[in-house]
Amino acid sequence: MRLDEITGSLDVKIQGDSDIDIKAITNDSRKVSEGSLYFAIPGAKVDGAKFIPGAVRDGAKAVVTEWPVERIVSELKLSEDEMRSVTFVITDNARLTMGIMSSNFYGNPSEKLTVIGITGTKGKTTTSYMIRDMLEKAGHKTGLVGTIEILDGKNRIPAQNTTPESIELHRIFSEMLENGLDSVVMEVSSQGLKLNRVAGVDFDYGIFTNLSPDHIGPDEHDSYEEYRDCKKMLFNMARTGIFNIDDPETAYMMEGASCDIVTFGETEDATYRASDVKIYSEKGTLGMEYSLGGKLSADVFVDLPGDFSVHNSLAAVAVADMMGVSLEKICEILKVIKVRGRVEMIPISDEFTLMIDYAHNDMSLKSLLLAIRKYEPKRIVTLFGCGGNRSKDRRYGMGEMSGRYSDFTIITSDNPRRENPQDIIDDIKVGIGKTDGKYAEIIDRKEAIRYAIMNACPGDIIILAGKGHEDYQEINGVKHHMDERDLIREILEEEDVTKICGYNNRYFA
Numbered sequence: 001m002r003l004d005e006i007t008g009s010l011d012v013k014i015q016g017d018s019d020i021d022i023k024a025i026t027n028d029s030r031k032v033s034e035g036s037l038y039f040a041i042p043g044a045k046v047d048g049a050k051f052i053p054g055a056v057r058d059g060a061k062a063v064v065t066e067w068p069v070e071r072i073v074s075e076l077k078l079s080e081d082e083m084r085s086v087t088f089v090i091t092d093n094a095r096l097t098m099g100i101m102s103s104n105f106y107g108n109p110s111e112k113l114t115v116i117g118i119t120g121t122k123g124k125t126t127t128s129y130m131i132r133d134m135l136e137k138a139g140h141k142t143g144l145v146g147t148i149e150i151l152d153g154k155n156r157i158p159a160q161n162t163t164p165e166s167i168e169l170h171r172i173f174s175e176m177l178e179n180g181l182d183s184v185v186m187e188v189s190s191q192g193l194k195l196n197r198v199a200g201v202d203f204d205y206g207i208f209t210n211l212s213p214d215h216i217g218p219d220e221h222d223s224y225e226e227y228r229d230c231k232k233m234l235f236n237m238a239r240t241g242i243f244n245i246d247d248p249e250t251a252y253m254m255e256g257a258s259c260d261i262v263t264f265g266e267t268e269d270a271t272y273r274a275s276d277v278k279i280y281s282e283k284g285t286l287g288m289e290y291s292l293g294g295k296l297s298a299d300v301f302v303d304l305p306g307d308f309s310v311h312n313s314l315a316a317v318a319v320a321d322m323m324g325v326s327l328e329k330i331c332e333i334l335k336v337i338k339v340r341g342r343v344e345m346i347p348i349s350d351e352f353t354l355m356i357d358y359a360h361n362d363m364s365l366k367s368l369l370l371a372i373r374k375y376e377p378k379r380i381v382t383l384f385g386c387g388g389n390r391s392k393d394r395r396y397g398m399g400e401m402s403g404r405y406s407d408f409t410i411i412t413s414d415n416p417r418r419e420n421p422q423d424i425i426d427d428i429k430v431g432i433g434k435t436d437g438k439y440a441e442i443i444d445r446k447e448a449i450r451y452a453i454m455n456a457c458p459g460d461i462i463i464l465a466g467k468g469h470e471d472y473q474e475i476n477g478v479k480h481h482m483d484e485r486d487l488i489r490e491i492l493e494e495e496d497v498t499k500i501c502g503y504n505n506r507y508f509a
Contacts (some may be wrong), residue, residue: 003062003087006037006104010097015069016087020061025105027098027167034059037105039098039167042066048094052076056086064089064097099166099199109173110202114140114183116319117198117238119231120209122364123312124162124187125469126304127209129339130316131185137333138325143176145169145186148340148469153179163192166199173201183323190230198237205322206238206259207315210308211249212363228252235259242318244311245270262322264314271295272318274310281375283350283504286343286461292317298327301335304343306371313337341468343368346488351502352460353377354453356484358468359384360414362397365465369405378459379407383452384466385428385445388419388474392427399431402439406463409439412448414466415474445473446487453491456501 004018006025023035029051032038038055040048040063049067053076056063065072069088072078091097103110116131118124125147132151135142144151147162152175163186164172176184188206192198211228228249235241235257243250246265254261264272273294280287286305292298292314302313313334320330338344346354359365365384372380382402386395402409411428413421421443432439442448452462464484471483489508497503 001105003037003089006101007089008100008104010091010100012064012097013090014087015090016062018087020087022062022105025102025167027165029055029058032058032060036060037062037064037101039063039094039101040065040067041094041098049076053078053082056082060086062087062089064091064094064101066091066094093196095166095196096199099170099196099201101200102167102170103200106170106174108200108202109170109177110200112177113143113173113181114204114323115202116183116185116205116207117188117201117203117234118185118207118209118315119188119190119193119234120207120244121212122367123209123308123315124189125358126309126339126342127207127312127315128185128187130313130333130337131319133333133337134316134320134325134330135183135185135323137329138320138323140183140323141181143172143181143184145172145184147187152176153181161192161197162187162189163197166197166201169197170200188234190227193233194226194230198234201237203234203238205240205242205319206234207242207319208235208244208247208250208253209311209315210244210247211253232257240322242315244315246311262318264318265311270314272314272321274300274314277307277310279305279374281353284347284353284502285345286353286355286372286375288313296321296327298331300331303335303337304339305375306343306368308367308371309343341470344468346485347506348453348488348492348504348508349456349500349502350504351458352456352462354456354462354464354488356464356468358470359463359465360387360398360468361394362401365398366401366405368463368465369401372461372463373405375461377461378457379461380405381408381410381452381456381460381462382406383410383412383448383462383464385412385414385416385421386424386466387415388417388421388424390417395424395427396431399428400434401431403432403435403437406437409437410448410452411439411441412445413443413473414445415472417474418476445482445484446491449484449487450491450495453488453500454495458501460501 022037025037027039032055038060150157238259241259242262245263245267263270274290277290288302344356359368472479473482
């Protein structure tokens with residue numbers, strides 16, 4: 001593709017010949033090949049412009065950069081021949097430019113897909129799987145881009161970031177089209193919006209789930225206000241915005257938005273409304289039921305616990321309805337929905353409930369524990385650890401929340417990274433020490449899970465928190481395979497299961 005076709009109508013300054021053929025694009029100087037276009041992106045630690053000389057010598061025919069040509073000449077010491085061999089595209093915002101040019105290079109694939117973007121603090125992953133399952137059930141061939149994985153129609157690829165870099169994202173969309181997909185559901189993180197990772201994406205729908213302080217600190221967001229404003233950006237990119245009307249920040253999110261507005265929630269005037277919300281519990285599984293009103297009318301059962309599951313399901317209902325999915329299929333999916341690592345039931349007993357959840361900070365853990373408390377369990381037993389080489393505040397906070405809202409806590413190891421696991425546990429105990437919560441500490445996670453299962457009582461709800469979908473444990477810079485589902489299966493194989501309260505294995509059978 002010619003360079004001038006890739007730049008399109010962008011307001012950039014071109015120094016050199018724009019009528020040149022570009023064979024590949026990359027923002028990794030190590031992947032430059034003959035005929036490439038190299039995006040020199042300023043990073044948090046390293047400026048990609050520093051690698052321009054190497055990129056040119058490896059065959060780059062064009063470079064996108066925020067550096068003026070005069071600075072390139074003076075600081076990078078390119079020879080006259082090297083300067084003549086490359087075209088420079090000078091821009092004020094290299095990340096934004098990369099997104100738009102990447103979309104152009106791949107033929108603007110998002111314009112040919114129905115793109116559903118989901119943003120918010122909690123609920124993105126669960127809602128994305130609900131929507132995808134509904135659309136698939138209705139005959140749409142639907143991809144997924146999210147925290148857990150990328151589904152491109154042929155491959156299941158573990159995710160590196162919730163929202164990939166724009167150059168990667170548009171390539172993924174292009175492959176989805178080649179694989180016969182017609183739609184895609186994606187999680188849109190605040191970092192993805194802040195860093196223009198979704199630049200050039202044509203969003204048909206944007207969903208706002210909820211907002212609470214998160215991702216605030218070094219290399220993330222300077223303040224809650226910045227975090228909130230980054231989330232809001234999606235609703236000037238999407239044609240239709242679908243908002244949780246019950247969230248206190250929704251009015252701010254809708255203010256000045258250029259999209260059409262649709263709402264969901266328990267508020268009377270919501271477009272898609274839940275009323276008469278109830279919990280249900282049956283043989284170790286937990287769920288919600290409600291009457292759907294507003295634009296649609298039905299009795300809905302959601303096979304996931306918590307009020308947040310009601311709101312997540314309403315967001316999915318709204319998208320599915322607007323995309324032509326029948327109410328019958330919508331209800332059918334919600335009744336059997338399962339999301340890996342999100343209040344995921346592991347049914348091994350008729351007498352107690354065992355679940356895996358990704359709750360990995362104090363607010364998400366508190367939200368989960370308060371939701372579970374409504375089921376009036378005999379005890380809530382919460383098992384968790386915290387990551388090494390991360391803020392101690394998270395350890396104190398999770399310890400305090402578990403001590404305050406659980407009946408018993410089992411402190412164990414998560415991803416200790418390069419820290420001593422016992423040091424992390426000691427920090428968690430500082431948080432628990434602010435409460436009257438009872439606890440045990442068992443460093444080895446498998447042994448901690450064994451203790452929880454073998455000491456379960458009728459009516460208990462046991463929560464394995466923090467790992468969720470993750471299938472590894474990082475120790476001293478090395479990721480070792482560790483899937484909690486595998487650990488549970490191994491424990492059941494090693495133990496006399498007749499000693500397990502109400503044992504009735506429906507998960508591994």
